[in-house]
Structures are given as C-alpha cells and as structure tokens.
Amino acid sequence: MHAEAVAFFRDLQDRICANLERADGGATFREDTWQRPGGGGGRSRVIENGAVFEKGGVNFSEVYGEFAPEFAKQMPGDGLRFTAAGVSLVLHPRSPLVPTVHANFRFLTHGSKAWFGGGGDLTPYYPFKEDVVHFHKAWKAVCDVHAPVADYAKMKKDCDDYFHLKHRNEARGVGGIFFDYMDATPKAFAFVKAASDTFLGAYVPIVERRKGVTYTPEQRAFQEYRRGRYVEFNLVYDRGTIFGLKTDGRTESILMSLPPVVRYVYDYKPAPGTPEAELTDYWLKPKDWANM
Secondary structure: OHHHHHHHHHHHHHHHHHHHHHHHOOOOOEEEEEEOOOOEEEEEEEEEOOOOEEEEEEEEEEEEEEOOHHHHOOOOOOOOEEEEEEEEEEEEEOOOOOOEEEEEEEEEEEOOEEEEEEEEEEEOOOOOHHHHHHHHHHHHHHHHHOOOOOOHHHHHHHHHHHOEEOOOOEEOOOEEEEEEEEEOOHHHHHHHHHHHHHHHHHHHHHHHHHOOOOOOHHHHHHHHHHHHHHHHHHHHOOHHHHHHHHOOOOHHHHHHHOOOOOOOOOOOOOOOOOHHHHHHHHHOOOOOHHHO
16 A cells, blocks of 8 residues: 555646646646655655745655654554655745645655554634635545545534644634544545545635735735744644654755744734624634534
C-alpha cells in the first residue's frame, strides 16, 4: 500500500497545482526537490505574489527511517522504523475576502501499524455563508459515500476540536473534516483518494466567487491581524509541524505554511457589532454548516 499511496500523492500534487495556477491566473509554482538525511525526500512547490495567492505551498514528501525512541513512544505501532508519505497544502490569498485553506492527506507506518490521516479546513476573515456551507457540504458528501469508514459528524467534530487555540479558547476557522490513525484498509484508502480529490471542488469555487471583489485597507489590516492566529496554531499545536521537525524534515518545507505578512496588535478588540467582531462572536462557533 505504501508504493500505491506514494504514486497517488505524487499525482495529486500535480493535479492540485495545475488547477490552482489556473485559478490564480498570474503566477506559477516554483519546485524544490530535497533529500532527507536518514531516508527519503520530497517536492516542495510554492506560489508567491500571484494575482490571487500571496503565498501558498503544495508539498509532497516520502520519508522513512527511525524515530527517536522518545518520539516513537508517542506514536501508534512498535519499534523505531517508520515510513510516511503524503501531500500537505496551505494557501494564503492576498484578498481578505478569500479564505485561507489547509488540507493534507498522509499514509504512515510504524512497525506493525499502518494508518491514514488528513482532512481539510477553512479559515475565512470575512466569511460568506454560502462559501462556508459549500465547503462543508463537499466534505459531507464524500464522507457519506464512504460511510461507515468515514463518519462526517465525527470528523467534523474532530476538526473543530483539533483546530482550536486552547490558549485563546478560540477556533482557528470554520472547520471542515479531520481524521487520524485510520487503519490502512482498502476501504480506508478508497476514502482517502476520494477525499483528496474533493479538495479542489470544495475550495476553488469559493476563490472564483471572491477573488475579484474589492476590499478596503482596513479589511486587509484585519486579515493580517487574524493571520497571527494561524501562526500561533502551526507553531504550537500542529501535528504535521511537530512530526516534520521531530523527524528531521526540511525546515523550509515545514514552515511554508506560515503567512507572508502578519500583524500583531497588542490587546486588539474589534468594535462590537462590526464584521470583525462577528467573526469570533458568530462564525468561529462550531455549527452544523452542512445542513444549513
């Protein structure tokens, strides 16, 4: 299954990058290939200063070797030997009206244990209901087709729980789906393939709807402020970041998920009743978006 997963993820990276370049219309991905000390490597593809995407990355990696003993104890499985392959992406649009998005799909082995993980989640700054509903409906549809292996209600809740900044008691975004430690069966792999293929249909229509809408300097400043939450989550909690750093992955590829411009304002509080206040007061509270 490892070889089949590697082939699928390589092709997935190609297809996603080609479609995102078409959606951007002004920039292409730069590719860096890299080798990991200890085994494996990857292809990092980054898009910058495009017509839509200020910065984004779609990375493929296949790495293998041995976990450090203390890290091995934290992972399912036994022994020290591991393999890991997958695609991980983050896109930071320039417009505050186009949401940031993250997705990843991966296959890992550790001794006698093999599993899949992944998902996709949306981080808007000025949300539109039709966009949020569309994103969730896309993930619910693919989960429903692959039930009971995929349980949308559980994966949505797990996403809401995972992408939560505990130190602020605040969601990072409006969620999506998240799953991990899914036993590597043929039915699970079929779901992962279908879910991976769902990403473009879940996100690109939102980009097309919003990319030409005019925004203000004040909205841009708020986007930069909210991007700080993205930085905090990825550096403190994100499993992919931790896994990559603990296994001597390529630092530039791991940290490509961080936004290019971030604004930290001391003790910022939006005025009550404004769209900026509504983001945390309404949109970042978990809701049954797919059934709205």
